Amino acid sequence: MAALRISTRALRAATTRGNVLNRGFSSSSVRLGAVEGVDNLSVIGAGQMGLGIALVAARHASLPVTLIDSSEASISKATSFISKLLDKDVAKSRLTEEEASAIKSRITTSTDINSVSNSDFIIEAVPEIVDLKLKIFKQLGEISKPTAILATNTSSISITKIAAAAGPDAADRVISTHFMNPVPVQPGVEIITALQTSPKTLQTSLDLCKAMKKLPSKSADTPGFLANRILMPYINEAIICLESGIGGKEDIDGIMKNGTGVPMGPLTLADFIGLDTCLAIMKVLYQDTGDSKYRPSVLLQRMVDAGWVGKKCGKGFYDYTK
Ligand SMILES: NC(=O)c1ccc[n+]([C@@H]2O[C@H](COP(=O)([O-])OP(=O)(O)OC[C@H]3O[C@@H](n4cnc5c(N)ncnc54)[C@H](O)[C@@H]3O)[C@@H](O)[C@H]2O)c1
Numbered sequence: 001m002a003a004l005r006i007s008t009r010a011l012r013a014a015t016t017r018g019n020v021l022n023r024g025f026s027s028s029s030v031r032l033g034a035v036e037g038v039d040n041l042s043v044i045g046a047g048q049m050g051l052g053i054a055l056v057a058a059r060h061a062s063l064p065v066t067l068i069d070s071s072e073a074s075i076s077k078a079t080s081f082i083s084k085l086l087d088k089d090v091a092k093s094r095l096t097e098e099e100a101s102a103i104k105s106r107i108t109t110s111t112d113i114n115s116v117s118n119s120d121f122i123i124e125a126v127p128e129i130v131d132l133k134l135k136i137f138k139q140l141g142e143i144s145k146p147t148a149i150l151a152t153n154t155s156s157i158s159i160t161k162i163a164a165a166a167g168p169d170a171a172d173r174v175i176s177t178h179f180m181n182p183v184p185v186q187p188g189v190e191i192i193t194a195l196q197t198s199p200k201t202l203q204t205s206l207d208l209c210k211a212m213k214k215l216p217s218k219s220a221d222t223p224g225f226l227a228n229r230i231l232m233p234y235i236n237e238a239i240i241c242l243e244s245g246i247g248g249k250e251d252i253d254g255i256m257k258n259g260t261g262v263p264m265g266p267l268t269l270a271d272f273i274g275l276d277t278c279l280a281i282m283k284v285l286y287q288d289t290g291d292s293k294y295r296p297s298v299l300l301q302r303m304v305d306a307g308w309v310g311k312k313c314g315k316g317f318y319d320y321t322k
Helices: 008-023 048-060 072-091 097-106 113-118 130-143 159-166 199-211 227-243 249-260 266-273 275-289 298-305
Strands: 041-044 065-068 107-110 121-124 149-152 174-179 188-193 215-219
Touching: 041 048, 041 113, 048 065, 048 072, 048 097, 048 107, 048 174, 065 072, 065 113, 072 097, 072 107, 097 107, 113 130, 121 130, 130 149, 130 159, 149 159, 149 199, 159 174, 174 199, 188 199, 199 215, 227 249, 227 266, 227 275, 227 298, 249 266, 266 275, 275 298
Parallel strands: 041 065, 041 121, 065 107, 121 149, 149 174, 188 215
Antiparallel strands: 174 188
């Protein structure tokens, strides 16, 4: 899910915490092997979430990370964005050049999912498409080490269903580590266990989050979990206000931003998350609960039909090309 940005104060606190962590960072601050049984990590999907997860693991947990994506273009975009983020930290004296280059050197890339075969911990961050996730977990059940933990970053899909797809020998190693966006800034991670998840899988995942300097909250495996069950109906209602002419986009974002203290209005936040992701989450909430209060707005569907999925493509409710 996206940045659950409740108030400017909360954001300031999160950012300050991030800065404190950055200042205290040293490339050897977390000893390799600090998380029992986890000496390396693979991340599948090098989009906005995957690249952030890879960076935070290489930086704060000092883990060697393999960043895997089926698209060369995504990998190239991700690696240059990671470099840009690290360069910015060097320019602001939050990292030395040596530390930044040590972090970069811990991240390798691949277009082959079989590269996970020696990984101790695997985090999937491909688009929010049920069949795609189920296919990947079936494959992970077959090609991963028998001890590897298989985590998903899904925003809404049932972890129990994903665990079942991994097969009976792997299901107890499946869990959700649901990082918040942007991963390098937001300290929160939602941890969701499937019915099949073993206590050991849960403990190792909590330990890894801690090593990545994240603050986990646990949620039951219900549609949308905690964060998106609360956030997405809010965003969807803002889009319904726009499509029914109750207010213009600046009015809707303006009143929420200036009236409730959130750092960005709901339409800007939807652009930032990705409208395709917002729609996919609303569909899961609607289908899995059968409750009409979760019906996705028609305008949200039409924006996705047009390919205007937000900041990542340059156009959503706002234009990001200028
Ligand atoms: N965007 C958010 O704010 C946010 C927040 C929390 C969780 N999430 C969840 O994280 C996941 C990823 O979201 P995102 O915003 O990073 O998406 P994204 O579209 O930015 O990135 C997805 C990446 O997966 C790659 N991919 C597609 N099919 C693949 C395959 N078969 N094998 C390997 N790579 C493949 C794509 O090339 C792309 O680079 C989704 O489940 C989403 O719901 C998103």
